[in-house]
Amino acid sequence: MGVKKELHRRHIALDDRCSGCGIEVESIAHALFECSNVQQVWNSFDLNDIIADSPHHAPFTEWLLWMNTRVGRDDLRSILTIVWAVWFCRNKHVFAREELDMRYIAAGFLRMVREHCLYTKMVVQSPALARQSCVTKWKCPLPGTIKINVDAHVGVGVAGGLGPVARDNAGKILWAATRRIPVNWSVELAEAAAIRFGCKMARRMGHSMVRIESDALSVTSKIGKD
Structure with a gap:
């Protein structure tokens, strides 16, 4: 200091x-x-x-x-x-x-x-948002692929936010972004919006090989089924 x-x-x-x-x-x-x-x-x-x-x-x-x-x-x-x-x-x-x-x-x-x-x-x-407790370490994606970790914050009575972070296969941060979301969104909706925001940012930045990682298991499982 x-x-x-x-x-x-x-x-x-x-x-x-x-x-x-x-x-x-x-x-x-x-x-x-x-x-x-x-x-x-x-x-x-x-x-x-x-x-x-x-x-x-x-x-x-x-x-x-x-x-x-x-x-x-x-x-x-x-x-x-x-x-x-x-x-x-x-x-x-x-x-x-x-x-x-x-x-x-x-x-x-x-x-x-x-x-x-x-x-x-x-x-x-929340049973709808059970976290994957087995994930203890960030893993690099395959060469030529970027990994985007996404998360969301839901405020109590205040606006929340979304945040994707993109890294290459060496773990180097390529870019990060944030976006505010309206008051009182549900946790599940916010996590889904974070994934969507990460995908849109990847397309905007010109990435074609992308891996999205989120700790909202129920949201990612639904995406996998769809």
Whole structure:
């Protein structure tokens, strides 16, 4: 992480003052947990006590291991999501001169992560979308063929998205694309649309030998029967 304490030590930054408060030395611990601007975020989610007790002056990996032994999986996910939001806002301030409401951004990130977890749960538990648990490693297609992996995200009350990624037989990414979809599409419909989108993109890019890979077993089995 490019905090000013380290950048100043390397003679890249003119000073080591915090980019947020402008008072304290900007270490990783200060930028993520101690700055007055950041403490408002932790206070707003009732997490300041656990953050204060944590060894945040230790290397980040040690802090993460410590936190993993003190909180449950859901709380750890929330804490790391807020860390992500804090660093995102810090970078926007430093590099784009954008002043974002850190609490609002953190709440949005938390909502996005919860929606992703809910979507994953829907896919895993839905009999219509049973996943192929035996697939543990991406396999290269035959020479002259490209493989397109597709996936879909269904938002809860918000628009979702489709995403195909194409790779050659060496595993090199050739192209990727995204497309928004309307609110409240079913998971199965979204997965089918992702496959269709991947096929249309392949045709647009001039590919004739294509292999489509999706984790929506019910959708791919229906395509195979048709």
